């Protein structure tokens with residue numbers, strides 16, 4: 001007897017496996033692998049949604065099987081390859097396959113589906129001869145790249161660190177666009193995974209007028225549900241496409257994927273916050289192993305994660321034939337200058353000279369006016385009386401308010417010295433704009449931060465004050481770039497802060513026109529040297545060497561295990577028994593969490609990843625089953641939560 005094996009669409013860990021259902025005769029024709037179905041769920045006493053994953057022979061069972069209730073739609077939305085990818089990625093992260101499919105398969109839209117079923121099949125895209133010439137020109141500066149793409153290589157690519165010559169674009173976007181077109185011309189699909197919409201727009205602009213009509217698919221949250229679902233259905237056809245989108249694009253079920261590209265994999269936006277929290281980089285690696293496509297990690301900097309793979313020989317380093325690097329100057333305030341001067345004289349002179357020709361970029365750490373206020377007498381940071389959040393000023397002379405709870409604090413008294421006078425201790429983007437506007441009278445000042453998003457500026461002279469990551473592109477590139485607040489940025493107590501700073505600064509430096517000066521103000525040490533010599537992979541290598549003896553990621557993997565104290569302790573002890581290779585120092589904690597319960601961190605080798613993930617997953621399933629039995633009499637309880645590969649550790 002043939003049965004339908006169904007994955008139920010549910011976040012409950014105990015349902016994360018295939019369930020067998022018999023197929024009633026009237027559904028036999030429609031019940032094909034990949035379709036959405038509805039099935040009765042005995043334990044819940046109701047009918048639920050699921051995917052028919054495969055057909056198989058019934059296995060002997062004590063209880064009679066239930067019947068499929070219905071086939072929701074004839075479209076097989078769950079490809080076999082996507083199911084396997086979701087299963088592997090979930091298993092690696094001790095999570096549920098259904099959680100990953102929810103990121104990968106958009107909600108069904110009935111009208112969009114009907115329109116798609118009625119429409120003629122998409123035509124196979126043809127890349128024009130003109131476009132192919134441009135592709136060859138663009139890829140020529142990277143010897144071995146074309147060959148690597150066609151042979152399914154895994155590459156770490158140092159992107160060209162400058163704007164494109166004739167458009168308001170990063171040259172990196174053209175490089176990735178060219179790789180995608182080369183793949184498409186070979187009859188295969190390409191995926192370009194980028195952190196955010198600004199990056200997505202860059203790649204779209206690079207492909208505009210070059211990619212064949214209908215071949216480029218935008219995969220992003222700006223589109224309506226029906227639009228998203230239509231593009232998803234388009235991908236299910238056997239016509240290759242170029243898909244550009246955010247972290248979940250790594251799961252796009254495009255036809256015959258020849259190349260997966262990740263841009264700037266150190267950007268935290270590529271870490272999936274939803275369970276099971278699989279980073280796009282890890283999902284791409286799993287996918288590459290399953291499908292044998294080419295895989296490209298490209299950026300202006302190198303994460304320790306990718307550098308680790310380079311060291312292992314799993315990913316190959318590929319740089320441009322002629323190495324290019326921005327002209328970086330490490331600027332410090334010299335004796336004789338006022339110590340409070342934010343912009344040292346050398347950087348100031350560079351900005352003045354550059355403003356005669358075009359725009360100048362000034363990067364700052366924080367938005368707002370004065371994000372930090374201190375006591376004017378003893379310099380103790382001013383805190384909110386009701387929640388201890390930092391006090392800030394929105395305008396000069398404005399009533400201070402709290403950065404956490406927003407409460408205004410018209411009367412403030414220093415807890416340290418009883419003074420009532422406040423003083424501004426830092427400059428956000430708005431105050432910097434005001435200060436520099438005074439220093440350069442007659443120059444246009446442009447602000448770009450979270451509250452004032454701006455994608456691009458023209459080539460006329462202007463001072464562009466931007467928070468890190470919000471820098472607009474400038475036509476032809478900036479004539480000078482000044483990086484302020486670097487010392488403050490480096491102070492954050494996070495494991496990856498050095499890497500992050502190098503990424504923020506390198507990305508900003510790549511916005512400078514070739515030859516234009518980039519001043520990093522007030523920072524020395526290894527991160528500053530790596531920027532000045534444009535040797536980001538060497539910095540990542542040194543970081544790995546430092547972290548290795550300390551067993552810090554990514555030289556090891558880290559799992560966070562959270563829940564009630566007794567459960568966490570039992571889970572961690574059980575793990576030690578199940579995976580005896582874990583050393584005595586493998587477990588950190590448990591420590592109490594503010595929101596209740598405790599957290600333990602478990603460090604483990606990549607080689608033990610499968611065993612650790614399997615054990616932790618089994619513990620989560622067991623806990624969920626216990627919870628089902630006990631909720632009736634005990635009310636709410638803390639469930640066991642597990643997350644592997646925590647993206648950042650606070651030190």
Ligand SMILES: [Zn+2]
Pocket residue numbers: 375376377378379380414415416417418419
């Ligand atoms: Zn004081």
Ligand SMILES: [Zn+2]
Pocket residue numbers: 384385386387388389402403404405406407
């Ligand atoms: Zn407050």
